[in-house]
Every structure is written in C-alpha cells, then in structure tokens.
Amino acid sequence: MNLSPDDKVFWQAGFFKLNATIIYTWGLMFVLVVGSRLITQHLSTEIKPSRWQNILEIIVLGINQQIEEVGMKHPQQYISFLGSLFLFIAMASLFTIVPGYEPPTGSLSTTAALAICVFVAVPLFGIKESGLGGYLRVYREPTILMLPFNIISELSRTLALAVRLFGNMMSGAMILAILLIITPFIFPIAMSVLGLLTGMVQAYIFSILATVYIAAATRVREPEDNKNDAENKTIKTAKKG
Amino acid sequence: MLIDWFTVIAQVINFLILVALLKHFLYQPVLKAIDAREQRIAKQIAEAEEKKAQALKELERFKHNNEDFDKQRNARMNTVINEAKVERERLMDKARREADELRVRLQSELKNEQQSLTETLINRIQEEVLLIARKVLTDLAGTTLEVRMTEVFLERLRALNNTAVEELKSTFASASGPFFVRTTFTLPGEQSTAIETLIKELFGQDKTVQFEVEADLICGIEFSARGQKIEWSIADYLSSLQKNIDSMLKTQLQTGVLNQADRHKVHNEQSV
Numbered sequence: 432m433n434l435s436p437d438d439k440v441f442w443q444a445g446f447f448k449l450n451a452t453i454i455y456t457w458g459l460m461f462v463l464v465v466g467s468r469l470i471t472q473h474l475s476t477e478i479k480p481s482r483w484q485n486i487l488e489i490i491v492l493g494i495n496q497q498i499e500e501v502g503m504k505h506p507q508q509y510i511s512f513l514g515s516l517f518l519f520i521a522m523a524s525l526f527t528i529v530p531g532y533e534p535p536t537g538s539l540s541t542t543a544a545l546a547i548c549v550f551v552a553v554p555l556f557g558i559k560e561s562g563l564g565g566y567l568r569v570y571r572e573p574t575i576l577m578l579p580f581n582i583i584s585e586l587s588r589t590l591a592l593a594v595r596l597f598g599n600m601m602s603g604a605m606i607l608a609i610l611l612i613i614t615p616f617i618f619p620i621a622m623s624v625l626g627l628l629t630g631m632v633q634a635y636i637f638s639i640l641a642t643v644y645i646a647a648a649t650r651v652r653e654p655e656d657n658k659n660d661a662e663n664k665t666i667k668t669a670k671k672g
Numbered sequence: 673m674l675i676d677w678f679t680v681i682a683q684v685i686n687f688l689i690l691v692a693l694l695k696h697f698l699y700q701p702v703l704k705a706i707d708a709r710e711q712r713i714a715k716q717i718a719e720a721e722e723k724k725a726q727a728l729k730e731l732e733r734f735k736h737n738n739e740d741f742d743k744q745r746n747a748r749m750n751t752v753i754n755e756a757k758v759e760r761e762r763l764m765d766k767a768r769r770e771a772d773e774l775r776v777r778l779q780s781e782l783k784n785e786q787q788s789l790t791e792t793l794i795n796r797i798q799e800e801v802l803l804i805a806r807k808v809l810t811d812l813a814g815t816t817l818e819v820r821m822t823e824v825f826l827e828r829l830r831a832l833n834n835t836a837v838e839e840l841k842s843t844f845a846s847a848s849g850p851f852f853v854r855t856t857f858t859l860p861g862e863q864s865t866a867i868e869t870l871i872k873e874l875f876g877q878d879k880t881v882q883f884e885v886e887a888d889l890i891c892g893i894e895f896s897a898r899g900q901k902i903e904w905s906i907a908d909y910l911s912s913l914q915k916n917i918d919s920m921l922k923t924q925l926q927t928g929v930l931n932q933a934d935r936h937k938v939h940n941e942q943s944v
Contacts, residue, residue: 437679446678447678448679452683453683463694464690467697471698474701474705487698488705507703514694514698514699515690519690535683538676539674540679541680544681544682545683
C-alpha cells in the first residue's frame, strides 16, 4: 500500500520523474483554469448575470470577504495567492469522489510545497507592504530576546501547515482504503462524505492560516507608520512656522 | 522518505503557475465584471435619483401651475359673478321700468275707459231722465219740459235780491254787446218773450237780448254777459248722480282688478 501518491511513478529519468501527485495536480490545474476560462470569457455586466458567473462571483467574493474579515485593507492584492490555495486544496478534496483519484494534497511533498509557498509569501508581502527593515523588526518584537523564538515560530508553523494538511488528507484516503478492504459497502461512502467535509475544512484552515500570517506580517508596521507620518507632519509644520 | 524534493519543487512551480493562470482567467475578470456592474448600478441609481429629482421638480411646477390656474379661475369666476350681478340689476331695472310704464299706461287707459264709460252712462241717463221728465210733465202737469224749464229759470231770476241785481246791473252796464240767452233747444216764442221782458225789467231796457241754441249745454237755460252768468240746468241734479256712478265704478273696477290679480296668482301657483 502506498502512503503517498508520490510513490506511484509513471516515468522517471534520474532526478526528474512524473508521479501521480504531479499528474493529478496538472489535472486539477486544467479543470480549474479551463473551467474559469470557459465561464469568464462570457462575463456579463448586466444586472442579472448567468448562473455559472453567479457561482464564480459568489466564490471570489466569498474569498475576498474572508480576507477582508481577517483584517487586510486591500484583499484584491492577496486574493490570487490565497484564493488559489483554497481552491486548489478544496478541489483536491472534492475530486476524491472520482474513483481511482488520489488527492495530491495527500502527499507530504505537495503540502510541503504549499507550506513553502506560504513561508516565502509571508515575508514577501510583509516587505512589499512595510519595507525590509519594517518587516525584519517584527522578529525582535517585543524584545530582541524573542528573535530566536520568533524564527523558530516561523519555521514550526510552516512545518505545522504542511504536516496538518498532509496528515488530514492522507489519513482520509488511508481510512477509506482500509475500510474498503474491511467493509466494502455503505460505510466507505459515509466515510467518503466525511472525508469531503474534512477536506473542505482543511482547505479553509490552510488558507485562513496563511491569510492570518500574511495579515500579521503586513499589519505590524501600521501604527508606527501612522506615528511616523504624524511626526513628519509636525516637523513640516514647525519648519513652516 | 515521505518528501520527494523533486515533487516539492514541481508542485511549487505548478502552484505558482496555477496562481498566475487563475489570476488571469478567474480573479481579474470576475472582479472587473463585479466592479463594472457596481458602477453600472451606481450610475443607474444616480440616473434614477436625477430623474426622481426632475420628477419632483416637475411635480412642484405642476402644483404651482395648478395653484395659478385655480387663482385665475377664481378671479375670473368672481369677475363673471359680479358682471352677472350688474347685468341682473340692469335687466331688473329695465323690467321694473317697463312694468311701471305699462302700469301707468294701463292706468291711463283704464281711466280713459272709465271716463268714457261714465260719460256714455251720464248721457244715456240724461237722455232717459229728460225723456221721463218730459213724459211725466206732459202726463201729469199738462205742460212741456221747455215751458217748465223756462218758468223755473224765470223764477230764479225773480228770486234774485236787490243787492245781487244791482251788482249785476253795474257789471252789465259797462258791457257794450247784447245779452246772450243760451238754451239746448229752440225756445218757443212765448217763453223767449217772457225771458226777454224779465231781463229787460231787471237789467235795463236799452240792451237787446239774443237767443242761441247751445248743444253742449246740458238741458238748461243760461243767461250771460261780460263773464257773468245766471243759469239753470239739470247738470246740478246730474252731478250728484255722476259722483255716485264714479264711486260705484271705481269700487267695481278695484274689485275686478283684485279678483283678476287673485286669479293670476292662483294660476301661477298651479303652474308651479
């Protein structure tokens, strides 16, 4: 029994290989992109849009609203990254209803890749928002003594993200496989439904945690910025006087 | 080993490609469409607000116009009512004047008719009275009316006292012409001689007496000179009769007019 779809290799040439994880990921990407393309090529600005457009708008606006509720000022800047995380993980879980399919998120490589993306995206968005110095200052908050712990926290939460998603998705697929051997009727269907629910919850958790990390990285500097702005204004006024 | 690093790298690249593709094919178009729709809705709402404001303005204008129209209508109505009042007064005055004129004319006609009737009646009565008197005198006294009238006239002349005779004498003395004796009928020779003799006895022998027949004189004899005259006629008898007839006619006419008015009133009420 394969613990991960990585082990199902279709083609290999030295370091390069094509395994089930990559193939299923491409499949998901194809469905997502082509589906989006098909729907969005006939977008209407009328008061009453089409059903598919309505569904897409609900999804996009829902993601947008979630990002906004976490506390980000401009959700449009982050929706591509965070929305893609959610949609990819959610679709990966949803497709478990297709027989023979294995979710790529059940591979620790995929979850690690996603966690690495988040790990890299957090400082990138933080630097973009508040500058390199501003972002790095976050690590010595509240005191410089906390610097190692902040770095450990950053690494551990990335690891936690990867392992949490992998554990949940892998366990779901594993339980389903074991149950199919033991009780091949009815019960696996119930477990499959439960797996769908778990997958959706995991997609939400993963993307909302990523949102919170990015929000934390981009929001830290705001009060100081305001303070600096106020100081600058005071200096300018004094000079004029 | 649970982690295959090639797969990790491939999945990172895959994910980044997915982010780029979804951004291009999903998020941007959908967000743009939503923004466009929001703008469209905002524009439509703004247009609707503008139209509403215009409609309110129009409504105010119409209200204002209606008020003006009402005012003008009331003013015209008042003018017309006043003009109608004036016209009514004018027509009423005209009708009143015409009614007055008609009433005066009717009264005048009535009076003339009454007078004419009275005259006719008196003439008739006079004729009848004379006829009766003439017949009675002939039947009972064996004399004629003319003879008896002459006798009465002579008695009246004789009955004049001296003062009156003298006064008349002095008046007649200055008169140059003859004395005139007017009668309604031709006096027989005997009676005319008797009258002439008595006049000459009383007022002087030098004057001549001239007899004339006067149709207007009501059955009598009149002696006159220089505006003074002595007469006898049945006019005195007839005057009281005339008074009685006049009053009787008036009473009858008034009663008739009142009855006619009553009938007219009843007729009007029935018509209503």
